Amino acid sequence: MDVKSNGAMNLELLNQKLLAAARRRAPDDRVPYAFEKRIMARLASAPVPDGLALWAHGLWRAAIPCLAVVVLLGVSSLFVAPETPAASATPASSELSQEFENTMLAAVDQPASSTEDER
Amino acid sequence: MERTDPELIKAVLGGDTASFEPLVQKYLPRVFATARRYARRESEVEDIVQEVWLKSFQKLGTFRGDAPFEHWLMRLTVRTCYDFLRSHQRNRETSFTELNDSETDWLERFVADPAGASDEADGAKQLVQRLLEQLSPPARLIITLLEIEDRSVKEIAQITGWSVPLVKVRAFRARAEMRKLLAKIAREKYL
Numbered sequence A: 001m002d003v004k005s006n007g008a009m010n011l012e013l014l015n016q017k018l019l020a021a022a023r024r025r026a027p028d029d030r031v032p033y034a035f036e037k038r039i040m041a042r043l044a045s046a047p048v049p050d051g052l053a054l055w056a057h058g059l060w061r062a063a064i065p066c067l068a069v070v071v072l073l074g075v076s077s078l079f080v081a082p083e084t085p086a087a088s089a090t091p092a093s094s095e096l097s098q099e100f101e102n103t104m105l106a107a108v109d110q111p112a113s114s115t116e117d118e119r
Numbered sequence B: 001m002e003r004t005d006p007e008l009i010k011a012v013l014g015g016d017t018a019s020f021e022p023l024v025q026k027y028l029p030r031v032f033a034t035a036r037r038y039a040r041r042e043s044e045v046e047d048i049v050q051e052v053w054l055k056s057f058q059k060l061g062t063f064r065g066d067a068p069f070e071h072w073l074m075r076l077t078v079r080t081c082y083d084f085l086r087s088h089q090r091n092r093e094t095s096f097t098e099l100n101d102s103e104t105d106w107l108e109r110f111v112a113d114p115a116g117a118s119d120e121a122d123g124a125k126q127l128v129q130r131l132l133e134q135l136s137p138p139a140r141l142i143i144t145l146l147e148i149e150d151r152s153v154k155e156i157a158q159i160t161g162w163s164v165p166l167v168k169v170r171a172f173r174a175r176a177e178m179r180k181l182l183a184k185i186a187r188e189k190y191l
Helices: A011-024 A035-045 A051-083 A091-118 B005-013 B017-038 B042-058 B069-087 B101-112 B122-134 B137-148 B153-160 B164-190
Strands: none
Touching: A011 B122, A011 B137, A011 B164, A035 B017, A035 B042, B005 B017, B005 B069, B017 B042, B017 B069, B017 B137, B042 B069, B069 B137, B069 B153, B101 B122, B101 B164, B122 B137, B122 B164, B137 B153, B137 B164, B153 B164
């Protein structure tokens, strides 16, 4: 009996023998009768992936979290706004809003001023 | 005249679905053989094979043609088999006290005469199959590709999409897992 002194089997040799047995076991490559016909039938019945439909589906899925965020922000603004009426009137915030408005409307303001200059 | 793979692929991509059938016929035995390495029940093998062909049809547009179609298909097959292993990894833990007569006989013969025990015996083939089924999915894939199919680390990296260092790490772990299972056999059967 090939038992090592520590009482263990010769595991390395066992490993080698079993892997050799696995290598000898060539996998069966038989194909069930008319299997290719079955695959072609599956392909014919499978829905063709429509890129536009996928894109629309993605947009619809994205719409739900976007709507949730909008609702949350809306609700939070309802609760937060009354608490800070003084804060909104502080010079810093009014300046910021003014600057933001100026920046947004700069494109609209410019042509008017330039036409005045031309006159 | 028989059309070549690139011609058939071009036709399929051009909308001629029927041109896919000769490709299926040509490579079906190869895909079946690979699937049978990872799944035992015939119904599971057929599911894997069917999924491979559905995926290959859907992804045919991504085939660049710089390597043979067979290589691309076999990569897809191995990856599908790996997905199958991952989704069926329950109940892997079984006891080796439940070995059948043929497996037990072979083990007895190995214990009595390690060098003389034939690796052609059915008992050895069944025992290694049982061992492989108890390995984790990455370990089973690595042992199959590296030790049984005798592929290089670089080849395995290409097939699996893993990096070369990851393949080496997983090969090291897979061998350790295999040794652990063999130690379990020795413990349960002979101690």
